[in-house]
Amino acid sequence: MYKEDTIAAIATPVGEGGVGIVRVSGPEAERIAKGIFARSGGRNGRLRSHTLHYGAIREPRSGEIVDEVLLAVMRKPRSYTGEDVVEVHCHGGPFVVRRVLELVLSCGARHAEPGEFTKRAFLNGRLDLAQAEAVLDLIRARTDKGMRLALDQVEGGLSRWVGELREELLDILVQIEAAIDFPEEEIELLAREQLANKIGSLREKLAGLIASYEWGRLFREGARVCIGGRPNVGKSSLLNALLGEERVIVTPEPGTTRDVIEESINLGGLPVVLWDTAGIRESSDQVERIGVDFALRRVEAAEAVMVVLDGSFSLTSEDRFIMGVVKGKKGLAVVNKSDLPQCLDLQEARSLLDGKTVLSVSAKSGQGLDKLRHHLRALLLGVQQEPAVAITNVRHKAALERTEKSLGEAAEALTRRLPAEIVAVDLQEAREGLEEVVGMVTNEDILERIFSQFCIGK
Numbered sequence: 170m171y172k173e174d175t176i177a178a179i180a181t182p183v184g185e186g187g188v189g190i191v192r193v194s195g196p197e198a199e200r201i202a203k204g205i206f207a208r209s210g211g212r213n214g215r216l217r218s219h220t221l222h223y224g225a226i227r228e229p230r231s232g233e234i235v236d237e238v239l240l241a242v243m244r245k246p247r248s249y250t251g252e253d254v255v256e257v258h259c260h261g262g263p264f265v266v267r268r269v270l271e272l273v274l275s276c277g278a279r280h281a282e283p284g285e286f287t288k289r290a291f292l293n294g295r296l297d298l299a300q301a302e303a304v305l306d307l308i309r310a311r312t313d314k315g316m317r318l319a320l321d322q323v324e325g326g327l328s329r330w331v332g333e334l335r336e337e338l339l340d341i342l343v344q345i346e347a348a349i350d351f352p353e354e355e356i357e358l359l360a361r362e363q364l365a366n367k368i369g370s371l372r373e374k375l376a377g378l379i380a381s382y383e384w385g386r387l388f389r390e391g392a393r394v395c396i397g398g399r400p401n402v403g404k405s406s407l408l409n410a411l412l413g414e415e416r417v418i419v420t421p422e423p424g425t426t427r428d429v430i431e432e433s434i435n436l437g438g439l440p441v442v443l444w445d446t447a448g449i450r451e452s453s454d455q456v457e458r459i460g461v462d463f464a465l466r467r468v469e470a471a472e473a474v475m476v477v478l479d480g481s482f483s484l485t486s487e488d489r490f491i492m493g494v495v496k497g498k499k500g501l502a503v504v505n506k507s508d509l510p511q512c513l514d515l516q517e518a519r520s521l522l523d524g525k526t527v528l529s530v531s532a533k534s535g536q537g538l539d540k541l542r543h544h545l546r547a548l549l550l551g552v553q554q555e556p557a558v559a560i561t562n563v564r565h566k567a568a569l570e571r572t573e574k575s576l577g578e579a580a581e582a583l584t585r586r587l588p589a590e591i592v593a594v595d596l597q598e599a600r601e602g603l604e605e606v607v608g609m610v611t612n613e614d615i616l617e618r619i620f621s622q623f624c625i626g627k
């Protein structure tokens with residue numbers, strides 16, 4: 170499962186940069202570094218750990234200088250992987266960095282697989298699995314809020330919480346197992362009730378954690394919102410206004426937008442992808458018809474829709490059709506063009522909107538946009554109250570759901586006065602679910618799936 174060899178990879182992105190870093194980890198890291206690195210001003214000696222050394226990388230046979238570098242040595246166990254780690258900080262040209270990597274490989278290192286450094290960190294106990302997974306979230310975070318959630322998990326926020334739940338569970342398990350060891354002391358009725366209550370409170374905490382998934386997932390992956398409506402109501406203008414730039418073509422001509430236009434905005438830390446679509450109407454134009462088809466599909470695929478209506482016009486049959494299409498779907502109604510005299514029958518619109526919030530805005534003047542952002546964020550997140558700890562990972566959610574289910578079965582077995590052995594089996598299953606989250610029990614397949622998502626060099 171764990172090969173004790175030395176791995177190397179470029180740790181910085183491809184392309185030009187201030188510095189490029191080649192990372193080497195494993196028992197041979199220092200020997201390899203010494204073979205190609207010469208400190209400025211002479212003798213190499215023993216390189217101090219956790220210190221940057223200035224010098225040059227040389228081609229070992231010809232002695233030709235490849236680059237002037239800073240070399241960092243981090244001896245085990247105080248390194249990212251928990252092994253001896255050497256990092257070569259070169260000038261950040263793609264050619265230079267590649268050349269240094271090739272030298273390192275020619276001295277006996279193996280090219281690292283995606284996520285292999287982080288995998289070693291996990292296998293060496295530097296990080297638990299939930300923390301390792303959060304490293305990936307951290308790299309991929311798209312807003313500062315997403316970043317903070319990931320960082321909290323890297324630092325062990327979730328792991329601590331799961332650890333506490335596990336302790337509570339072990340307490341209960343000890344009592345049940347005592348009853349197995351001393352069968353003559355059948356669990357008293359009162360004790361059964363107390364244990365069932367404890368399990369109940371544990372289940373509640375788990376349920377809260379499971380419910381936080383949707384919230385956490387949105388911050389991690391973002392939400393997709395479709396802007397839909399009949400032609401000319403101002404969908405593209407609304408997208409431009411929310412973006413704060415003239416991204417999409419706007420004309421007084423109905424049927425301007427044909428393709429789906431995709432742009433991202435940041436709603437108080439929540440990454441949101443907005444889709445501007447073709448105005449929905451019957452059309453004899455082939456291109457427009459395809460656009461309308463695309464629009465309807467995006468309305469379906471989005472997590473939420475913003476139905477745009479033109480406040481300066483009465484409702485049309487096309488408006489009514491669209492409001493029918495989005496019935497039952499999460500969404501808002503945006504009555505646009507509030508800067509013009511209003512003709513829209515709001516009461517009728519409301520009656521067709523199955524309780525969706527109706528907001529009046531002007532894409533032209535910007536009136537009402539802040540309120541729209543606020544409502545859209547609340548609609549997407551569903552809850553106003555920020556959970557104390559949030560899970561963002563579907564693997565964690567599945568493991569916690571299994572735990573919760575097993576606890577339910579244990580509680581039921583207790584109240585039905587089934588033998589302690591049966592209760593214990595359910596509780597053991599619950600414990601395994603919790604341990605899976607942090608990787609105390611795991612298998613190679615799971616690890617493979619997790620770490621293959623990382624980039625090489627991480």
Ligand SMILES: Nc1nc2c(ncn2[C@@H]2O[C@H](COP(=O)(O)OP(=O)(O)OP(=O)(O)O)[C@@H](O)[C@H]2O)c(=O)[nH]1
Pocket residue numbers: 398399400401402403404405406407418419420421422423424425426427446447448449505506507508509530531532533534
């Ligand atoms: N007065 C006023 N005019 C607006 C407002 N929003 C959009 N318009 C005008 O309405 C017309 C249509 O705007 P678009 O944004 O292209 O409308 P659309 O819904 O994207 O139209 P299609 O792409 O054809 O479906 C343009 O002339 C805009 O300038 C607004 O808030 N106030």
Ligand SMILES: [Mg+2]
Pocket residue numbers: 404405406418425426445446447448
């Ligand atoms: Mg448009």
